[in-house]
Amino acid sequence: YEPADIVGLPVTRLAIAEQLERIEARIAEALLSSGLAKAQWTLQTRDGRRLEVELSGGNAAIGEQSARVVLLRDISQREAVFTALRDSEQRLNQMIAGSPLPTVVIDAQQRVTHWNHALERLTGVAAERVLGQSKNLARMVGLDNVDQFLLQSLLSGCSPESLNRSGRMSVRQSKTLSEGLEADIFIPGRGGRWLHSVAVPLRDTNGSLLGAI
Numbered sequence: 001y002e003p004a005d006i007v008g009l010p011v012t013r014l015a016i017a018e019q020l021e022r023i024e025a026r027i028a029e030a031l032l033s034s035g036l037a038k039a040q041w042t043l044q045t046r047d048g049r050r051l052e053v054e055l056s057g058g059n060a061a062i063g064e065q066s067a068r069v070v071l072l073r074d075i076s077q078r079e080a081v082f083t084a085l086r087d088s089e090q091r092l093n094q095m096i097a098g099s100p101l102p103t104v105v106i107d108a109q110q111r112v113t114h115w116n117h118a119l120e121r122l123t124g125v126a127a128e129r130v131l132g133q134s135k136n137l138a139r140m141v142g143l144d145n146v147d148q149f150l151l152q153s154l155l156s157g158c159s160p161e162s163l164n165r166s167g168r169m170s171v172r173q174s175k176t177l178s179e180g181l182e183a184d185i186f187i188p189g190r191g192g193r194w195l196h197s198v199a200v201p202l203r204d205t206n207g208s209l210l211g212a213i
Contacts, residue, residue: 001046011070014043016050043072052079105202107211110134110152114213141187150183151199151212174198 006013015023019041026039043053057070093114096103102119106112111134115127123141130140137149148156150171153163160181163171174180180200187193202210 005046016042016044040075052076103213104149104151105211105213106134106149106151106155108155108209110155110211112137113211149199150181150185150197154179154181154199154201154212155209174200 001014011027012020012023023039023041026041038057039055041053041055043051045051052075054073054075055070056073057068060067060069096105096114097116099116100118102122103114103116104112104119105114111132112130115125115130120126125141130137133140134152137152150169153171160171160173163169163183169183169185171181171183174182177198177200180198183197183199185195185197187195199212201212204210
């Protein structure tokens with residue numbers, strides 16, 4: 001819009017229809033307040049494009065008249081980045097949950113963040129029971145012969161040699177994953193089963209440790 005097109009019109013002229021009622025209520029609330037008000041809404045341009053904007057406003061005096069000054073900041077790019085991050089996280093969660101490989105993910109504090117359906121079927125332990133937990137995870141799934149999960153040992157800095165000295169599992173450095181550990185672990189019960197496990201650290205773009213999978 002050019003100034004001549006918009007001066008004298010209500011600011012809600014820029015609002016999209018589905019947000020109009022909320023914006024009008026927010027403006028009425030802001031007019032009764034003497035402090036700085038902030039809000040976020042979707043603005044529609046004259047050519048029909050939609051922009052995510054952040055509003056901040058406060059009372060001001062223009063000559064002898066009181067006025068409300070509102071600044072608008074285009075945050076469309078920032079919102080697009082946030083949306084892309086949320087979509088990426090959603091895809092990752094779906095990939096882990098739907099993987100046919102039993103998979104567990106822990107954060108840097110060794111708390112379980114993901115426990116997929118395949119692992120539920122393998123262990124008989126529901127995700128709700130272990131999510132957020134960091135202690136006694138091995139015993140929860142019947143691994144009474146080991147102290148902790150392989151990926152917890154990885155985050156604790158345990159070497160394959162120190163883990164092998166316990167005689168409870170056969171651990172080795174992965175040949176294909178530079179920081180990964182591999183282990184063959186025997187699970188007693190139900191006739192006993194041998195599991196081959198692989199644990200790999202998860203890092204951010206700066207190399208800081210985020211957890212392990």
